[in-house]
Amino acid sequence: MTQPEGTPRGGAAVAVDIARIEKELAALWRTQSGDRALTRACSWNLIVHCQDDDVAAAAKRVADGLVRSVPTRTILVTAHAYATRGPELEAWVSANCHVGPGGGKLLCTEEIHLQSRGKSGVEHVPSLLRALLVPDVPTALWWAGEPPDGAAAGRLLLSGVDRLIVDTVGSAAALSKMAHIGGLLDGLVVTDLNWLRTASLRSVLASLFDPPLGHRALFQLRRVVVQVDERGMAAARLLVAWLTSRLKWTIQQRIPRAAGVSWRALSRDESPVTIDVEPVAAAPRDSGVHALLLEADDGARYGFVARDRGVVTTLGPPPLSREVGAAEAPVEQLLVAALGSRGRDRLYGVALHRAIELDQSPASDRPVAGQ
Amino acid sequence: MNASANPLRQGLAEDRTPEPTTVVIFGASGDLTKRKLVPALYTLMAERLLPPSFAVVGFARKQVGDGAFRAEMKDWCAKFARHKPTEELWSQFEKGLYFHTGEYDDPASYKALKERLDAIDRERGIQGNRVFYVSTPPATFPVAVKQLDENGLINKAAGGPFTRVIIEKPFGTDLASARELNAHCLTHLREDQIYRIDHYLGKETVQNLMVFRFANAFFEPLWNNRFIDHVQITGAEAIGIEGRGGYFDHAGILRDMVQNHLFQVMALTAMEPPVSLSATDLRDEKVKVLKALRPIPDGRFDEFIVRGQYRQGSVGGKRVPDYHEEAGVTAGSTTETYVALKMFIDNWRWAGVPFYLRSGKAMAKKVTEVALVFKDAPHRLFGEKSISEPNVLAIRIQPDEGISVRFGSKVPGNTLDIHPVNMEFRYGTSFGTEPPEAYERLQLDCMLGDQALYTRADEVDASWRFISRIHDEWARSAARGVPTYEAGTWGPDESDAMLRRSGQAWRRL
Numbered sequence: 060m061t062q063p064e065g066t067p068r069g070g071a072a073v074a075v076d077i078a079r080i081e082k083e084l085a086a087l088w089r090t091q092s093g094d095r096a097l098t099r100a101c102s103w104n105l106i107v108h109c110q111d112d113d114v115a116a117a118a119k120r121v122a123d124g125l126v127r128s129v130p131t132r133t134i135l136v137t138a139h140a141y142a143t144r145g146p147e148l149e150a151w152v153s154a155n156c157h158v159g160p161g162g163g164k165l166l167c168t169e170e171i172h173l174q175s176r177g178k179s180g181v182e183h184v185p186s187l188l189r190a191l192l193v194p195d196v197p198t199a200l201w202w203a204g205e206p207p208d209g210a211a212a213g214r215l216l217l218s219g220v221d222r223l224i225v226d227t228v229g230s231a232a233a234l235s236k237m238a239h240i241g242g243l244l245d246g247l248v249v250t251d252l253n254w255l256r257t258a259s260l261r262s263v264l265a266s267l268f269d270p271p272l273g274h275r276a277l278f279q280l281r282r283v284v285v286q287v288d289e290r291g292m293a294a295a296r297l298l299v300a301w302l303t304s305r306l307k308w309t310i311q312q313r314i315p316r317a318a319g320v321s322w323r324a325l326s327r328d329e330s331p332v333t334i335d336v337e338p339v340a341a342a343p344r345d346s347g348v349h350a351l352l353l354e355a356d357d358g359a360r361y362g363f364v365a366r367d368r369g370v371v372t373t374l375g376p377p378p379l380s381r382e383v384g385a386a387e388a389p390v391e392q393l394l395v396a397a398l399g400s401r402g403r404d405r406l407y408g409v410a411l412h413r414a415i416e417l418d419q420s421p422a423s424d425r426p427v428a429g430q
Numbered sequence: 431m432n433a434s435a436n437p438l439r440q441g442l443a444e445d446r447t448p449e450p451t452t453v454v455i456f457g458a459s460g461d462l463t464k465r466k467l468v469p470a471l472y473t474l475m476a477e478r479l480l481p482p483s484f485a486v487v488g489f490a491r492k493q494v495g496d497g498a499f500r501a502e503m504k505d506w507c508a509k510f511a512r513h514k515p516t517e518e519l520w521s522q523f524e525k526g527l528y529f530h531t532g533e534y535d536d537p538a539s540y541k542a543l544k545e546r547l548d549a550i551d552r553e554r555g556i557q558g559n560r561v562f563y564v565s566t567p568p569a570t571f572p573v574a575v576k577q578l579d580e581n582g583l584i585n586k587a588a589g590g591p592f593t594r595v596i597i598e599k600p601f602g603t604d605l606a607s608a609r610e611l612n613a614h615c616l617t618h619l620r621e622d623q624i625y626r627i628d629h630y631l632g633k634e635t636v637q638n639l640m641v642f643r644f645a646n647a648f649f650e651p652l653w654n655n656r657f658i659d660h661v662q663i664t665g666a667e668a669i670g671i672e673g674r675g676g677y678f679d680h681a682g683i684l685r686d687m688v689q690n691h692l693f694q695v696m697a698l699t700a701m702e703p704p705v706s707l708s709a710t711d712l713r714d715e716k717v718k719v720l721k722a723l724r725p726i727p728d729g730r731f732d733e734f735i736v737r738g739q740y741r742q743g744s745v746g747g748k749r750v751p752d753y754h755e756e757a758g759v760t761a762g763s764t765t766e767t768y769v770a771l772k773m774f775i776d777n778w779r780w781a782g783v784p785f786y787l788r789s790g791k792a793m794a795k796k797v798t799e800v801a802l803v804f805k806d807a808p809h810r811l812f813g814e815k816s817i818s819e820p821n822v823l824a825i826r827i828q829p830d831e832g833i834s835v836r837f838g839s840k841v842p843g844n845t846l847d848i849h850p851v852n853m854e855f856r857y858g859t860s861f862g863t864e865p866p867e868a869y870e871r872l873q874l875d876c877m878l879g880d881q882a883l884y885t886r887a888d889e890v891d892a893s894w895r896f897i898s899r900i901h902d903e904w905a906r907s908a909a910r911g912v913p914t915y916e917a918g919t920w921g922p923d924e925s926d927a928m929l930r931r932s933g934q935a936w937r938r939l
Contacts, residue, residue, distance in 0.1 A: 261442060263478070266447070267482075268439075270483070271556070274436040370518045370519070378555060385478070
């Protein structure tokens with residue numbers, strides 16, 4: 060049997076009999092501890108669903124780092140639904156250990172890697188997961204890679220998952236999948252890493268309209284431009300959806316363009332507003348967002364242009380034009396935030412609903428040439 | 431107009447952003463400014479918890495230009511801020527960083543400061559909100575507050591720009607001086623403008639005391655005299671006085687640590703659940719504890735208090751000199767570097783439960799903790815083999831913040847042997863994220879107008895009322911001298927004897 064990629068720190072992955080996973084884990088703890096004090100901690104069950112070995116290897120690296128901040132029992136599931144060869148189910152266990160802050164004690168979390176093959180193998184996974192969850196701690200399912208469609212997700216969601224974590228980066232269509240998944244199960248909290256990725260940008264934009272400028276300038280906006288690269292179409296919709304829902308604008312019409320997309324909207328006082336999502340070759344941030352610019356009816360301009368993953372240049376009257384820290388967290392930190400949040404993010408729910416409305420709004424019959 | 435009206439702010443995680451503010455630090459050339467205050471403000475900015483319109487003005491006697499002050503603060507932030515300065519962020523921060531040279535008792539300095547602040551308001555769009563952080567020697571506190579008021583720097587009108595004054599400890603040196611300082615402050619400021627800082631309250635783990643007690647169902651039912659035999663609160667420092675001899679020799683550990691930090695920890699440990707976490711409700715409960723402290727009976731101080739002074743020894747492999755050899759210590763000084771108290775809180779919950787507090791310099795190691803030592807099980811079912819050590823719930827405040835429970839467990843085997851075992855929860859091994867510094871939280875709270883983690887006048891009064899009697903007694907008995915203890919130990923033998931008389935013992939930490 061070949062070991063999965065990314066052998067964990069602190070102990071090699073050990074192939075185990077499916078029926079003896081817990082016993083093997085207990086044995087692993089004994090061998091890991093040696094003569095050192097060892098603290099075993101678990102505040103989440105984290106199931107990581109991966110569609111293939113490449114996604115699994117990348118997800119495993121993230122999950123290994125994640126446990127420094129959030130102790131979890133991690134269960135990596137690689138589901139080869141169309142495989143015709145090999146055993147239906149295989150499992151490995153490993154301990155992921157690192158020296159705790161300040162040195163001295165080893166902090167260890169445990170990791171189980173399940174590989175299923177073929178339709179029959181995949182069907183075994185939910186019941187196996189149910190048996191492997193640590194009792195009395197919540198369970199999150201991180202769907203690594205492309206967001207799931209509803210049917211595929213449904214099977215795993217039945218395994219007692221409290222929180223589903225997906226990432227819509229790179230796919231505007233993923234947003235409508237998200238809306239569908241959110242409705243599958245009562246009480247399921249769905250978190251989109253792409254939404255969390257734009258949190259610092261939303262915060263920076265909001266800060267421009269704090270005193271001394273104040274929020275009245277928001278009611279004079281007449282044009283919004285979001286510049287994104289090809290990864291950023293979902294983030295652009297989420298930002299536009301957030302902005303328009305917060306300002307209570309009404310979307311009137313979608314205007315197809317050769318490149319990008321535009322909408323016509325009405326502001327709260329029924330003044331016309333134009334919203335343009337414009338493509339750029341490359342944006343410096345993983346979300347794909349390069350800039351967000353707002354123009355008011357008096358010609359004033361506000362917004363930000365991303366310089367890199369840590370800093371943006373804000374636009375506005377002095378002292379608002381400046382370099383501002385707006386760090387875009389890596390996936391590991393986004394997962395920490397996703398597991399740390401309390402319940403549903405109502406703001407995201409509203410923005411997601413609005414993002415889908417944006418794509419479903421009536422199209423103009425007069426397409427506009429791309430810029 | 432405030433930030434909460436901004437529709438884009440609603441629902442964002444960082445909803446604790448204060449209004450545009452200028453923080454003026456009196457004592458800007460001091461260590462606290464360099465090591466704590468400015469690094470904390472920089473970190474708040476790096477975490478986007480400060481508004482874009484924000485300024486810091488250092489005020490001190492030293493002749494320093496803005497440029498030199500900025501360069502110096504950058505170096506200190508690089509050493510002490512949780513977020514190290516980056517070129518981009520520092521260039522933004524330093525644009526709002528100024529230095530103003532002045533004398534604390536000179537009206538002209540304050541007039542010039544007012545003109546400077548008005549100009550900064552115009553330049554940075556700050557609209558007059560000001561926090562004055564008085565981090566100067568205590569003798570300067572009254573002068574600074576008076577001059578601020580008399581030179582038009584304190585806005586007392588409701589609804590206009592806010593003026594808040596943070597006053598560093600010590601708030602008075604005894605009951606009389608604390609009352610005098612308080613009365614003085616209240617002639618120039620409203621109570622809701624006075625922020626008496628005790629940085630222990632800004633520590634994450636001190637706040638977590640309340641979370642342990644009131645967010646969990648299983649601690650609180652045991653938290654009373656039915657189950658608890660006694661409580662031990664320790665605030666031990668491994669270092670000696672290290673260059674602070676001039677200050678410390680006048681203060682002593684009772685003033686420096688016990689009257690403020692340890693009394694606050696004790697109040698949070700012993701208080702009833704507050705109705706809410708508002709400043710008023712929380713401080714109402716704390717002050718009830720301090721008011722319920724049983725005064726030490728006249729003539730029996732030796733039964734309830736032990737003091738000590740360190741002599742030469744070794745801590746962590748380093749030689750520590752005799753206290754009298756430290757710079758700034760007067761010859762023949764009787765200032766205590768160690769104190770242990772036995773106290774009772776005369777209320778329904780704690781009747782008959784001794785609270786032992788100890789604090790010292792040059793002790794075996796640095797540790798601050800609260801330990802609740804439980805009574806024995808009501809029936810010794812296992813006879814001689816029953817656990818001989820009591821159950822203990824210990825809350826470690828620093829270092830290795832966390833909580834541990836000691837209980838008895840059967841030793842594996844065919845005999846019934848019971849041994850005490852410790853079950854430990856450590857923050858560091860459960861949450862990998864770094865908690866904020868106390869001065870970050872407290873300065874942010876002040877800008878937001880939240881006084882919950884600052885002490886109120888009646889708390890200060892109640893604590894001094896207890897402590898001042900001890901100082902008076904020591905003044906009367908100065909000729910008896912002070913017991914000594916070797917540096918690197920846990921204090922004088924008399925301290926152990928005080929607990930032994932009640933059949934109790936200090937925990938080994």
